[in-house]
Amino acid sequence: MKLSEIYKQDKTVLSFEIFPPKAAEELKNIDETLEMLCDLNPAYISVTFGAGGSSNNNKTIEICKKIKEKYHVEPVAHLTCLSYDKPEIDEFCKELEAAGIENILALRGDVNPNAPAKGVFKYASDLIEYVKPRTNFCIAGACYPECHLESGDRVTDLRNLKTKVDAGAEVLLSQLFFDNKAFFDMVEGARIAGIDVPITPGIMPCLTVKSIQRMVSTCGATLPENFKKIVERYEDKPEAFLDAGLAYAISQIIDLLVSGCDGIHLYTMNRPAAVKRICDGIKNII
Ligand code: FAD
16 A cells, blocks of 8 residues: 555554664564564555665565565565656656655665665655656655754755655655654645645654764754653663563653654664554553
8 A cells, every 4th residue: 555545544643663673684574573563553664775886675575565465464575766867767666666665765875885876866856756757656855853963944955845846745754853843844844835634743762872872962952951861760770661661652642642743653673672662652542
């Protein structure tokens, strides 16, 4: 089923993101992860894609196929474009179509010195413009509650987001954030800019202090004062930190849902037990 149809159904859309494990050993365990995640009844599961030249990218397609055929859950394949040319994108699309995948998350990808840009697709909107008329995929795009790190300002970021939607993105999935106000402000700006597609908040439960430090440095997420207090108080108590991190994610989700969001996209980090604790905490809400 296409994402655009999923978001038209009259229910809250719970979805997950996973990544293809790098190690062969972990890849063998992907079934264990998928079994637990699929038991939680997600509307779809998205699978990340390497920034370029990554041998893991074929695993993205392989895992999407497994999600669909073995677990009967809708997969969404991420697809980046910065370091690919048109024949390479054509090839990925052909493989995705052959695997029966109906949805892609079209991304530019991060600038990566190990996978130099080919200069063909500069932005995600270029990829969407290219893929849209050539395929039947429902295409989603990324959005940034705290602005993309390379964006000069919020207005420019929203203008570029509008270009992405005008090119054919039918659903937007957000970057992780810890302060809901940033998400609400972005949605308000997007609606004023005439963006009328579903905008789904991406929630990353904080499971370890290390993971927060990584998130702050890679995507520039701001930590609100109440979250900083959690870090200060429990940084040397990993189990207490995990409890507090999960409770924080649940409170963020409840606030988003009561404020009218029609979906929640959980960055699972392939940690299904933690995701189950969150889903148990909201099972009568979602
Ligand atoms: P774009 O939309 O192209 O934006 C990139 C920058 O260019 C922004 O600053 C934007 O404002 C600007 N811009 C856009 N259009 C124009 C224009 N026409 N003129 C001038 N400036 C413009 N990365 C991966 O490698 N693999 C993944 O699987 C992956 N999954 C992700 C999933 C989600 C939900 C999110 C939010 C991000 C994901 N990323 C992934 C990271 C993403 O690739 C990076 O954030 C990347 O830097 C930007 O990708 P984008 O598609 O948002 O780029």
